[in-house]
Amino acid sequence: MKRDEDVEWELRPGGMLVQKREDGDNNGGIGGGGGDSGSGSGSGLAMISVKVHHGSKQHQLRVPVQSAFGDLKKLLVQETGLEPEDQRLLFRGKEIDDQESLQQVGVKDRSKLLLLEKMASKERKLEEMKKHDEISKACEAVVVVRSEVDKLLEKMVTLEATLNGGTTVEDREFVVLTELLMRQLLKLDSIEAEGEAKVQRRAEVRRVQSLVDMIDTLKARNSNPFSSKSNAVSVTTKWETFESGLGSLTAPPPMPSSSAAANQDWETFD
Numbered sequence: 001m002k003r004d005e006d007v008e009w010e011l012r013p014g015g016m017l018v019q020k021r022e023d024g025d026n027n028g029g030i031g032g033g034g035g036d037s038g039s040g041s042g043s044g045l046a047m048i049s050v051k052v053h054h055g056s057k058q059h060q061l062r063v064p065v066q067s068a069f070g071d072l073k074k075l076l077v078q079e080t081g082l083e084p085e086d087q088r089l090l091f092r093g094k095e096i097d098d099q100e101s102l103q104q105v106g107v108k109d110r111s112k113l114l115l116l117e118k119m120a121s122k123e124r125k126l127e128e129m130k131k132h133d134e135i136s137k138a139c140e141a142v143v144v145v146r147s148e149v150d151k152l153l154e155k156m157v158t159l160e161a162t163l164n165g166g167t168t169v170e171d172r173e174f175v176v177l178t179e180l181l182m183r184q185l186l187k188l189d190s191i192e193a194e195g196e197a198k199v200q201r202r203a204e205v206r207r208v209q210s211l212v213d214m215i216d217t218l219k220a221r222n223s224n225p226f227s228s229k230s231n232a233v234s235v236t237t238k239w240e241t242f243e244s245g246l247g248s249l250t251a252p253p254p255m256p257s258s259s260a261a262a263n264q265d266w267e268t269f270d
Contacts, residue, residue: 045064046064046065046066047062047063047064047065048062048063048064048065048102048107048108048109048110048111049061049062049109049110050062050063050072050102050107050109050110050111050112050113051110051111051112051113052072052076052079052089052112052113052114052115053112053113053114053115054076054079054080054114054115054116057080059076059079059080059115061075061076063075063102065101065102065103065107065108066101066102066103067101067102068098068099068100068101068102069089069096069097069098069099069100069101069102070084070098070099072089072102072113073087073089073098076115080115082115082117082121083121084098085118086117086118086120086121087115087116087117087118088115088116088117088118089113089114089115090113090114090115090116091105091106091107091111091113091114092106131194131195134192134194135193135194135195135196135197136197138191138192138193138194138197138198138201139193139196139197139200141187141191142188142191142193142197142200142201142204145184145187145188145191145204146204148184149181149184149204149207149208149211152177152180152181152184152211153211155177156177156211156214156215156218159173159174159177159218160218163218163221163222168222169222171219171222171223174215174218174219174222177215178212178215178216181208181211181212181215182212184208185205185208185209188201188204188205188208189205
């Protein structure tokens with residue numbers, strides 16, 4: 001008797017794959033009553049049942065005996081997830097070409113076939129899995145850096161609130177905060193990333209650079225607490241872009257010193 005978990009499939013003449021109907025439900029169509037020939041009672045089209053072994057699984061298919069092995073591979077796509085070009089069908093230890101029919105090579109009712117996955121397909125999947133793992137690890141590394149940057153951002157917000165309250169902050173606070181952000185930038189630079197991980201890394205790099213620029217502005221405000229926001233000096237860090245696409249901090253060139261010279265023009269009146 002057929003086990004309940006075994007599902008048999010049959011290929012209709014039009015190429016449609018349907019679940020095999022029981023003999024009582026076969027109203028003169030394809031079904032194959034008794035005997036090993038599996039002949040259809042109404043259409044006269046010879047149908048056979050074949051069992052395909054794939055690893056630890058078995059797939060029961062009911063197909064016309066004139067079906068080509070290429071047609072059988074198409075049926076196995078939804079059963080195995082393997083595309084036809086990635087399949088190898090063997091009968092009696094020999095791989096059969098897609099153009100040959102089951103009947104030509106001697107496949108009969110209840111014959112057994114062996115399905116193997118091509119080596120190229122296995123290697124491609126292995127490479128895809130490896131690449132996926134690398135991207136996942138890179139994304140995790142970016143998340144770790146992002147968490148550290150969030151903590152530094154909280155410190156920067158605290159410094160800004162202190163400045164807004166009219167309290168002067170030691171310059172060392174800004175220097176330390178900038179150095180910590182630069183360390184996170186170096187960590188991002190060391191992450192080898194592709195795909196989505198590369199996008200996340202680039203976004204985090206820009207975020208760190210923006211925070212460093214904001215700290216420079218806060219430092220300038222701290223040096224001149226009496227200046228208003230409208231005329232506060234803004235010191236912007238100069239960023240240099242390399243092949244990796246990441247920014248590197250370069251000290252800005254020294255500003256030329258200038259001294260204001262007072263010139264007085266005197267007018268002589270009569």
